[in-house]
Amino acid sequence: MDSGTLASMLPFVAMFIVLYFFILRPQINRQKKEKAFQAEIKKGAKVITTSGIHGKIIEINANDNTITLETGAGKIKFERSAISMEMSKKYAAPATK
Template identity: 80%
Template sequence: MFQTIFLQGDASSLMSMLPFLAMILVLYFFMIRPQMNRQKKEKSFQAEIKKGAKVVTTSGIHGKIVEINSADNTITIETGAGKIKFERSAISMELSKKYLAPAKS
């Protein structure tokens, strides 16, 4: 008799944990995983960036890359105000014709 009560208590505690496990799974698939994918794409973009590309920095400055210095991991960007030196990680996205083209529906 003691064993049957113990087994029923174990099953009910598992059922009470089920909503918490479901919330953790939802959090992972809708928040954590997409953020990890975004970070991976951004790192690969920053590694593949080339001279002459039009870019936007994380602070919102638009410009054209004129120099890439691999030694100290910096990029020089030419803006309307002149040339500015940034860390490679400060480059947010590229503004080229293929990215600015309107989406075809």
């Protein structure tokens, strides 16, 4: 390879490095955190699903990886991966003035 070929490849290599550090790596870290969160949710936690449904976990079924939420409309069964965030900790924090 001559120096012209290396010089023409340099922008593509630099673009891949920037893409990795600013897009791919943060996404991978978010996915790891989300999986860890979904694995540690407990019965009784108040959560929000990815579709925006608020509820309280009343049952966790490890066999088929589902949870049962108690909502205002009744009991609904969801996949564990459908849980977006936990609200128990947010509401349990003492109010500061």
